[in-house]
Amino acid sequence: MSSVTTRPGFSLFRYAAPNVFYPIAGRMVPLFAVLAAVLAAVGLYIGFFMAPTDAQQGDSYRIIYIHVPSAWMAMFLYVTMAFWAGVGLVFNTRLSSMMAQAIAPTGALMAFISLWTGALWGRPTWGAYWVWDARLTSTLILLFLYLGFIALQAAIDDKRRADKAGAVLALVGAINVPIIYFSVKWWNTLHQGASVKPGSSSMADIMLTGMLLMVFAFWTYAIAAVLVRLRAIILERERRAQWVIDAGRQGTL
Amino acid sequence: MQWGSLEQFLAMGGYGFYVWGSYVVCAGVIGAEILALRQRRRAALAEARRVTSTTGRPA
Numbered sequence: 001m002s003s004v005t006t007r008p009g010f011s012l013f014r015y016a017a018p019n020v021f022y023p024i025a026g027r028m029v030p031l032f033a034v035l036a037a038v039l040a041a042v043g044l045y046i047g048f049f050m051a052p053t054d055a056q057q058g059d060s061y062r063i064i065y066i067h068v069p070s071a072w073m074a075m076f077l078y079v080t081m082a083f084w085a086g087v088g089l090v091f092n093t094r095l096s097s098m099m100a101q102a103i104a105p106t107g108a109l110m111a112f113i114s115l116w117t118g119a120l121w122g123r124p125t126w127g128a129y130w131v132w133d134a135r136l137t138s139t140l141i142l143l144f145l146y147l148g149f150i151a152l153q154a155a156i157d158d159k160r161r162a163d164k165a166g167a168v169l170a171l172v173g174a175i176n177v178p179i180i181y182f183s184v185k186w187w188n189t190l191h192q193g194a195s196v197k198p199g200s201s202s203m204a205d206i207m208l209t210g211m212l213l214m215v216f217a218f219w220t221y222a223i224a225a226v227l228v229r230l231r232a233i234i235l236e237r238e239r240r241a242q243w244v245i246d247a248g249r250q251g252t253l
Numbered sequence: 254m255q256w257g258s259l260e261q262f263l264a265m266g267g268y269g270f271y272v273w274g275s276y277v278v279c280a281g282v283i284g285a286e287i288l289a290l291r292q293r294r295r296a297a298l299a300e301a302r303r304v305t306s307t308t309g310r311p312a
Contacts, residue, residue: 049254059266063275109286117275124271228290235297239304248305253298
């Protein structure tokens with residue numbers, strides 16, 4: 001018996017079925033992993049060997065090539081996680097909830113990297129590893145929201161109930177993301193304002209090029225990591241489903 | 254390129270501790286995530302195969 005119901009015509013909902021998405025995700029992983037490695041190699045080469053020393057900050061500014069990408073990804077992944085958790089809550093699509101669960105650890109990792117690199121950049125620039133500044137504090141809260149989401153999901157045995165509880169937490173916590181983003185405008189903070197804005201940027205072109213390449217490297221890495229974790233979660237949750245048993249016998253898992 | 258030697262490159266104009274402290278930890282946690290993902294995939298596959306092997310074949 002196959003659990004795939006093929007209907008004539010194209011439907012996006014078809015891809016919401018874990019058994020349909022599982023092999024597609026498997027084909028996407030190597031593509032994004034290779035892209036991430038190539039983008040990181042080129043981005044780091046530009047960042048360390050082509051971009052000049054900064055006139056004000058010396059070479060300490062080179063932390064930017066991992067600090068800004070990880071900070072952006074931490075915020076972006078949170079919004080994506082809350083979105084899929086919300087879709088799972090509203091439409092009861094289990095793949096959406098699994099996607100949210102797959103994003104959380106990589107998001108937490110990105111938040112950690114942004115805080116760590118920020119501390120090591122803050123010390124030579126501001127004279128302190130940590131200050132209770134609006135941008136820094138709201139990013140720390142972001143890390144705690146990720147960890148809270150992971151812990152809450154792990155604490156509830158019934159997976160679908162865990163998904164619903166996690167979704168509520170993720171959606172309520174989403175208010176923190178615009179707070180992080182606008183914190184440098186709303187409050188008087190030590191953290192500098194945005195150097196990159198649509199249409200205008202206060203960075204030298206070569207530095208900006210290196211940084212944007214690293215943003216895409218982190219982005220593609222995150223996609224690959226999330227897809228690998230999503231496939232593992234699908235297997236963990238659906239191991240008793242007929243399609244997993246069939247695929248296991250055919251050696252296509 | 255502004256680095257005359259490997260020593261200069263590692264010194265990062267006096268900011269070596271901060272720059273390499275950032276990059277080493279970043280690479281370390283990403284490496285740890287990759288290992289953890291590999292482990293999780295293997296465990297999920299092993300468990301799925303165990304379930305498959307204990308489930309009766311359809312007649």
